[in-house]
Amino acid sequence: MTQATGGTTGDSTDPVPDEEGYERGLGSRQIQMIAIGGAIGTGLFLGAGTAISKAGPSLLLSYAVAGVVIFVIMRALGELLTYRPVSGSFAEYAREFLGPFAGFATGWTYWLFWVVTGMAETTAAAVYVRFWAPDIPQWITALAFLLLLYAANLISVKLFGEIEFWFSMVKVTAILGMILIGVGVLTLGFSDAGDTASITHLWQDGGFFPKGIGATVMTLQIVMFAYLGVELVGVTAGESENPEKTLPRAINTLPLRIALFYIGALLIILSLVPWTEFQPGVSPFVAAFGKIGIPAAAGIINFVVLTAALSSCNSGMYSTGRMLRDLALRRQAPGRLTRLNSHRTPAAAITVSCLLMGAGVLLNYLVPERAFQYITSIATVCGLWTWGVILASQIRYRTAWKAGRLPAPTFRAPGGNWSRWLALAFLVLVAVLIAFDPDARISLYVFPGWAVALAVGYAVLSRRDPGAVHGDPHAHLHAGGGS
Structure with missing residues (x-):
């Protein structure tokens, strides 16, 4: 029987006990909206401005190509999730199919990804608040948001789900409203932009590729950053009421979400205003609707955009807590982090993660102008690693079930292994593109240091506790996570 405050006893034949004691408090409505919210963030609302200025209308092609790759990744994840829905999904699959070091590295890397994302998003939220209250110090606002979301995540997974539901509802409603207004301007000609708005903006200002195909390819790393977070639905597996039904449904609607919220929204924006009028660092949505004359x-x-930032930070606290506790259950993190509170949330792991996110508040105090740039340097590379692990794990799993060594999934990814290999090659291409972008190159400087830290940590753990690094099925029993 699961213990609400610590380790679990679980069945000895199961490498991971039944969801590690979490409450299945996320319903279909919340899972669907979490999946939608994961596909809409500050990467779209703000990052698209820089990408448009670099590639023009051809940015639409970048989003479409990257969207296909993301769907391949998510269908691969869906196949793994229906095989074994667990809260530490990415690390668990890496451990099972790619080896103990891959599981160790993936768990810690995905944890780091959401920690730095949480820092970035609290920073972004504080910047957005200055629009209305420029006299409030940026670090105070960042700290206030961090504490509010921390408290909400401690209360229950249901509250997390409700907050994320309404955050996502705001984003979805806003995008749909923008699209409908834009269609009205284009077809009926009302508003200040009615006389000049036209779909011909997509090709008449220097053509569809105004800066060449090379410039379009270079925007792929910006686009992939915008898609970071879509895999969050996999972390919810251990707390979904009916993961075998809700998770495939959420994944299957991903192409529609990408087509509508990314490609559809940008298609309208680029038709309302010539791409030459968009500037880096300025939301293209603000620029376009400023031209329309909406009060x-x-x-x-x-x-x-503030809602999008808080949504991402909320998701970050949720996922870091689950991933860090999963590592602790495997004795790859301090045993005290296995503890659940009376609401069955990993309070200790969330607290540690939130304290580290607080470093972002310190940066907002010390260097408010550069904080966002500093703490997002590693997020994209961490995301690429996670997506690559998902693809590689699914390839190995498919080989195993076709050979009869494992049960076949109930939700099969379309296409053969060739589609997953192409997606892996695409991720490598994006990593190479990062090396050629002076604005993003810093992430490649940081990641080798992280890789060394992982290697050293794994070597030390191997000597002290060989059972932990090799995925001891009963590691959680010795984690010291009792009440």
């Missing part, structure tokens, strides 16, 4: 457009969009 308080900047304030409305700023509220939506």
Whole structure:
């Protein structure tokens, strides 16, 4: 029987006990909206401005190609999730199919990804609040948001799900509203931009590839950053009421979400205003709706972007807590982090993660102008690693079940292994592109240091506790996570 405050006893034949004691508090409605929210973030609302200025209308092609790759990754994840839905999904699959070091590295890397993302998003949220209250110090706002979301994540997974549901609802409603207004301007000609808005903007200002195909390819790393977080639905597996049904449904709707919220929204924006009028660092949505003449457009969009940032930070606290506790259950992190509170949330792991996110508050105090740039340097590379692990794990799993060594999945990814290999090659291409972008190159400087830290940590753990690094099925029993 699961213990609400610590380790679990679990069945001895099962490498991971039944969801490690978590409450199955996320329903279909919340899972669907978490999946939608994961596909809409500050990468779209703000990052698209820089990408448009670099590639023009051909950015649409970058989003479409990257969207296909993301769908391949998510279907591969869906196959793994229906095989074995567990809370530490990425690390568990890496451990099972790629080896103990891959599981160790993936768990810690995905944890780091959401820690730095949480830092970045609290920083972004504090910046957005200055739109209305420029006199409030940025670090105070960042700290306030961090504490509020921390408290919400401690209370229950249901509250996390509800908060994420309404955050996502704001983003979805805003995007749909923008699309409908844009269609109205294009077809009926109303508003200040009605006389000039036209779909011909997609090709008449220097063509569809105004800066060449090479410039379009270079935007792929910006686009992939915008898609970071779509895999979060996999972390919810251990707390979904019916993962065999809700998770495949959420994954199967991903192409529609990408087509509507990314490609559809940008298609409208680029038709309303010539791409030459968009500037890096400025939301293209604010610029476009400013041209339309909608009252308080900047304030409305700023509220939506603030919501997107808080949504991402909320998701970060949720996922870091689960991933860190999963590592502790495997004796790859301090045993005290296995503890659950009375609401069955990993309070100790969330607290440690939140304290580290607080380093972002310190950066907001010391260097508010550069904080966002500093703490997002590693996020994209961490995401690429996680996606690559998902693909490689699914390839190995498919080989195993076809050979009869493992049960076949109930939700099979379409296409053969060739589609997963192509997706892996695409991720390598994006990593290479990062090396050629001076604005993003810093992430490749940071990641080798992280890799060395992982290697040293794994070597030390191997000497002290060989059973932990090799995925001892009963590691959680010795984790010291009792009440």
